[in-house]
Amino acid sequence: xxxxxxxxxxxxxxxxxxxxxxxxxxxxxxxxxxxxxxxxxxxxxxxxxxxxxxxxxxxxxxxxxxxxxxxxxxxxxxxxxxxxxxxxxxxxxxxxxxxxxxxxxxxxxxxxxxxxxxxxxxxxxxxxxxxxxxxxxxxxxxxxxxxxxxxxxxxxxxxxxxxxxxxxxxxxxxxxxxxxxxxxxxxxxxxxxxxxxxxxxxxxxxxxxxxxxxxxxxxxxxxxxxxxxxxxxxxxxxxxxxxxxxxxxxxxxxxxxxxxxxxxxxxxxxxxxxxxxxxxxxxxxxxxxxxxxxxxxxxxxxxxxxxxxxxxxxxxxxxxxxxxxxxxxxxxxxxxxxxxxxxxxxxxxxxxxxxxxxxxxxxxxxxxxxxxxxxxxxxxxxxxxxxxxxxxxxxxxxxxxxxxxxxxxxxxxxxxxxxxxxxxxxxxxxxxxxxxxxxxxxxxxxxxxxxxxxxxxxxxxxxxxxxxxxxxxxxxxxxxxxxxxxxxxxxxxxxxxxxxxxxxxxxxxxxxxxxxxxxxxxxxxxxxxxxxxxxxxxxxxxxxxxxxxxxxxxxxxxxxxxxxxxxxxxxxxxxxxxxxxxxxxxxxxxxxxxxxxxxxxxxxxxxxxxxxxxxx
Ligand SMILES: Cc1cc2nc3c(=O)[nH]c(=O)nc-3n(C[C@H](O)[C@H](O)[C@H](O)COP(=O)(O)OP(=O)(O)OC[C@H]3O[C@@H](n4cnc5c(N)ncnc54)[C@H](O)[C@@H]3O)c2cc1C
Numbered sequence: 001x002x003x004x005x006x007x008x009x010x011x012x013x014x015x016x017x018x019x020x021x022x023x024x025x026x027x028x029x030x031x032x033x034x035x036x037x038x039x040x041x042x043x044x045x046x047x048x049x050x051x052x053x054x055x056x057x058x059x060x061x062x063x064x065x066x067x068x069x070x071x072x073x074x075x076x077x078x079x080x081x082x083x084x085x086x087x088x089x090x091x092x093x094x095x096x097x098x099x100x101x102x103x104x105x106x107x108x109x110x111x112x113x114x115x116x117x118x119x120x121x122x123x124x125x126x127x128x129x130x131x132x133x134x135x136x137x138x139x140x141x142x143x144x145x146x147x148x149x150x151x152x153x154x155x156x157x158x159x160x161x162x163x164x165x166x167x168x169x170x171x172x173x174x175x176x177x178x179x180x181x182x183x184x185x186x187x188x189x190x191x192x193x194x195x196x197x198x199x200x201x202x203x204x205x206x207x208x209x210x211x212x213x214x215x216x217x218x219x220x221x222x223x224x225x226x227x228x229x230x231x232x233x234x235x236x237x238x239x240x241x242x243x244x245x246x247x248x249x250x251x252x253x254x255x256x257x258x259x260x261x262x263x264x265x266x267x268x269x270x271x272x273x274x275x276x277x278x279x280x281x282x283x284x285x286x287x288x289x290x291x292x293x294x295x296x297x298x299x300x301x302x303x304x305x306x307x308x309x310x311x312x313x314x315x316x317x318x319x320x321x322x323x324x325x326x327x328x329x330x331x332x333x334x335x336x337x338x339x340x341x342x343x344x345x346x347x348x349x350x351x352x353x354x355x356x357x358x359x360x361x362x363x364x365x366x367x368x369x370x371x372x373x374x375x376x377x378x379x380x381x382x383x384x385x386x387x388x389x390x391x392x393x394x395x396x397x398x399x400x401x402x403x404x405x406x407x408x409x410x411x412x413x414x415x416x417x418x419x420x421x422x423x424x425x426x427x428x429x430x431x432x433x434x435x436x437x438x439x440x441x442x443x444x445x446x447x448x449x450x451x452x453x454x455x456x457x458x459x460x461x462x463x464x465x466x467x468x469x470x471x472x473x474x475x476x477x478x479x480x481x482x483x484x485x486x487x488x489x490x491x492x493x494x495x496x497x498x499x500x501x502x503x504x505x506x507x508x509x510x511x512x513x514x515x516x517x518x519x520x521x522x523x524x525x526x527x528x529x530x531x532x533x534x535x536x537x538x539x540x541x542x543x544x545x546x547x548x549x550x551x552x553x554x555x556x557x558x559x560x561x562x563x564x565x566x567x568x569x570x571x572x573x574x575x576x577x578x579x580x581x582x583x584x585x586x587x588x589x590x591x592x593x594x595x596x597x598x599x600x601x602x603x604x605x606x607x608x609x610x611x612x613x614x615x616x
Contacts, residue, residue, distance in 0.1 A: 007234055007272055011039040013604070014274030016239035016253050016290055017282030018042030019096020020216055020590065021577040024137075024597025025279060025604065027220025030231035032605055032612040039272060040221075040233040043258050043286070043451075044069060044092035047215070048222055053099045054212045056160065056204070057353065057365040060343045062089075062100035068260060069093045069100050073285050073443070075457040080439075082537040086459045088322070088546060090285055094235055097283070098205075098590055099215040101544065103368045105157045105203040107134065107148075108585035108592055109403040110193040120553040120582035122563035125599070127193060133598040134591065141208045148192045154219040155594070158208035159201065161366035165337045165487055166413040166428050167201050170372040173484045174199040176517055180379065196375040196405045196586075204368050205590065211366030216594070236261030238451035241293040242278055242573060243271055248310065250278040250573035253290075256451070276608060277572055279600070284546035284579040285443055285455060288317035291550065291560070291575075292445045296567060305448040311569030315558035319551045320441035321584050323408075323543035324461050324471055325433040326536060327416040330482045331490040331510070332426040339369040339414035340426050373410025375435070375586060376477075377402075386473055389465040393438055405586050407474045408433045409481075421494040430482050432474030433543045435586040439463035443549055461540050471540065472532045480521055488514040497535035503528050545589040550579040564603055576600035 013029065015022045018040040026038050045068065047053040052061050052069070062069045070089035077085050091097035110127035117126035131148050140149035141158040149157075168186070175182035184198045191203065205214040212218070224231055236258045243252045252273035257265030280287045291297055295310030297317065302309045332338055341349035342364070353365045378386060383394060386406075398404050408431070415427035441460035447453035462468050475497075482488060491507035499506045505528040524532065553559035555568045559582070565574040578593045585592050605612045 007039065007270075008232070010252075010273040010275055011037040011232070012274070012276040013038045013279060014253055014272055015040045015279045015281055017096070017280065017286055017577065018094045018233055018235070019091055019281060019283050019577060020098040020593040021597035021600065022279070022281030023095060023216035023221050024594060025281065025576055025601045026231060026233070027216065027224065028598065028601035028612075029604060029610065030224055030228045031220075033610045034228055034230065036608075036610070037230045038232065039274070040094075041237040041239050041253065041255055041272075042094050042233060042235045043071070043238055043282075044094065044235060045261055046094050046235045047099045047217055053093070053095065053215065054218070055365045056103055056206050056211070056213050056368055057339060057342050059100060059102060059368065071285075073455055073457050075459050078458070078461070078463070080462040080537060081540065082534065084538070086461055086542060088457075088459065088542040089544065090283055090546065094221070094233060095215045095217040097544065098593070099213070099217065101590055102370060102588075103205040103213060104370050104588045105191060105205050106408075106587040106591065107191040107193055108587040109196070109401070109405070111401040111403050112583065112585040115583050116552070116581070120551075122552055122582070124563060125552070130595050130599065131193070133595050133602070137594045137598055142189075142203050144187050144189060146189055146192050155205060155214040155216070156207035156209070157203050157214065158206050160204045160206045160368065161208065161211050162364050166411050166485070167371040169486050170411045170481065171199045171201065174374065174481050177481060177484060181374070190375055194403050196403060197377050199372065199374045201372045202370050202410060204370070206366055206368070216597075236265070239282065239290055240269060240449065240451055241290060242280070244294075244310065244570065247571070248569065249571040250274065253278060259452075277574065277604065279604070280573070280575045281577045283577050284320070284549045287575050287577055287579040288443055288549045289445050289451070289455065291316050291567065293448060296569065297444075301444045305445055307448040311567075313555070313560055313568055315551055315560045317444045317549050318440070318442050318558060319548040319582075320443055320458070320460060320546065321437065321548045321581075322459060322461070323433040323435065323545050323584075324437050324467055325431060325541045325543040326471055326475060326539060327412075327541065328430045328432070328475060328478060328482070329415050329417045329422070329427045329492055329495045330430070330485070330488055331492060332428045333487040333489050334426060336426050336428070336487040337413065338426045338428065339364075339367070343369070343414050344419060344424070369412050369414040371411045371413050373408060373431075375405035376407045376409050377405045387469050390469045393466045397436065405435050406470055407435060409474060409478050417495045422492045427492075428482075428485065428487065430478035432471065432478050434467055434470045434474075436584045437461070437464070437467045439467055459542070462537055468533055468536060471536050472529070475532060475536070476522070476524065483508075483511075484514045484517060486514055497528075497531040499528050499531050543588070547578045547581040547584060547589060550575045551582040552580040553582045564607075565600055574600065574604070
């Protein structure tokens with residue numbers, strides 16, 4: 001493998017962006033064909049054996065102010081967000097989001113991928129085609145894994161090293177409160193692509209044998225150091241645009257050194273050739289930008305930044321999707337085991353954890369504080385309460401897909417929220433996210449040359465009332481679970497809706513313990529509902545699941561790539577990352593980014609005539 005800035009003139013395959021999917025493509029192809037010369041150009045730094053990437057519980061450091069392992073994209077201010085801008089951090093390092101993420105192991109519904117195949121007209125992308133690839137990616141170390149799970153893949157999935165005081169109690173409380181969804185075993189698998197509506201513990205992308213994060217570089221790239229000298233990765237590189245010959249065939253990329261990581265690097269733009277293929281894999285924010293700087297996109301966008309149009313492809317940068325998330329914190333008992341000290345950089349707690357980690361490779365750093373949850377789908381009476389705005393969405397999207405949940409609801413054994421607004425103590429947090437938000441957004445470049453320039457970004461969060469209704473329902477529903485949790489000690493008013501102090505819904509700031517199970521559910525007046533909606537608009541957050549901005553669908557329907565991942569209108573150029581997702585998935589998106597990488601590797605291997613046995 002190359003040293004950080006040594007780049008040859010030519011490779012067989014140049015991969016622009018070394019995130020999840022890019023590293024899967026590179027690692028799989030390099031392993032399959034030792035003669036294939038592959039170059040990954042990645043904007044961020046390397047990650048090899050860096051504790052911030054390897055030790056799971058250190059992940060909040062990537063989101064701290066000043067972090068260089070994520071790039072934060074700030075949206076236009078939006079009335080739907082109470083006038084504020086949304087900030088969406090994306091992974092910026094070798095491994096991309098997979099090396100900084102929360103490691104929640106969640107898989108899509110089978111019908112999500114089946115929709116990719118049928119609704120969006122992509123043969124070969126249905127669940128029956130992707131399940132063998134999902135299996136190939138993972139080793140499922142959780143007891144009781146069914147046939148959709150892998151047994152010998154490179155990325156390990158486990159329950160992590162420690163179970164905190166919120167995992168079993170959440171499941172027990174929720175099942176007692178909601179008996180209609182109880183009756184299934186506590187350890188039931190809700191990540192088999194079909195099972196939903198069960199409260200259960202939540203697995204993690206953590207190797208239970210080593211206690212380390214299951215990211216792609218440490219499992220598919222770094223291990224090839226000795227055996228695959230033809231696999232090169234170079235970090236701290238901004239890919240500006242793709243280069244083409246006269247027949248619109250991609251010949252390579254033009255790049256600059258990212259000044260953040262090479263402050264003394266050369267300023268001029270350089271090029272490198274990819275003689276067989278160029279693969280753009282820069283994520284849902286980066287990939288449309290590379291296409292637009294290459295002259296592939298909507299006329300108006302390109303004219304606005306002075307880029308000459310090569311291909312008229314108005315779908316580039318459109319169709320932006322994410323999940324909309326609320327984090328709702330609660331006070332926890334002093335004796336509860338939580339991650340607050342570690343997450344908020346209490347040196348004593350971290351030192352103790354590191355000592356433990358170095359001795360055992362496990363507790364308590366081999367955990368992500370995401371304890372348990374449910375992929376929640378309403379019954380008829382709940383559906384009625386979600387109101388007419390959502391009913392329309394239900395009728396058109398959900399009703400015939402019984403594997404599609406509407407919300408994810410779960411529990412974190414830590415404060416997730418603005419720590420400056422509340423005292424230092426122990427917390428737990430309920431998280432709720434909308435699985436298929438209705439509203440769409442976009443991301444476009446604002447500068448024709450400068451890769452660091454901010455983007456024209458509209459996330460679409462809460463622009464549809466149906467999305468507001470679902471999310472605010474999630475607040476109410478999860479609050480009933482939270483206040484019955486054994487370690488519940490109150491509701492920090494600063495991080496809850498501004499209900500009138502005289503309202504029945506007003507935050508209970510301090511409690512001696514949980515409320516009794518038969519306590520009536522909180523009633524919300526119209527005024528309370530308005531306060532709750534304002535809260536949702538003021539606090540709704542990204543779930544870090546950006547998707548869809550180079551959608552794989554027919555060109556005439558706004559598609560950017562075909563089902564072989566080829567960019568329309570040119571040759572020798574593919575996009576392979578989460579940006580190709582034509583429709584949303586009911587899951588945290590690492591698993592889907594991985595399977596896109598796997599599928600891309602299969603397609604490329606087929607086209608290059610590389611013999612490779614895949615699928616277990
Ligand atoms: C903070 C955070 C928490 C998350 N938590 C979870 C979770 O718990 N579970 C889960 O399933 N999913 C989670 N995700 C989502 C998951 O990690 C992403 O969906 C996944 O990383 C997307 O993969 P990708 O290959 O599409 O892009 P990425 O992994 O984002 O990779 C794109 C890469 O391209 C690089 N790049 C961009 N532009 C350029 C350019 N011009 N030149 C060179 N390189 C460029 C970027 O630096 C990046 O490394 C999280 C993501 C984040 C950011």
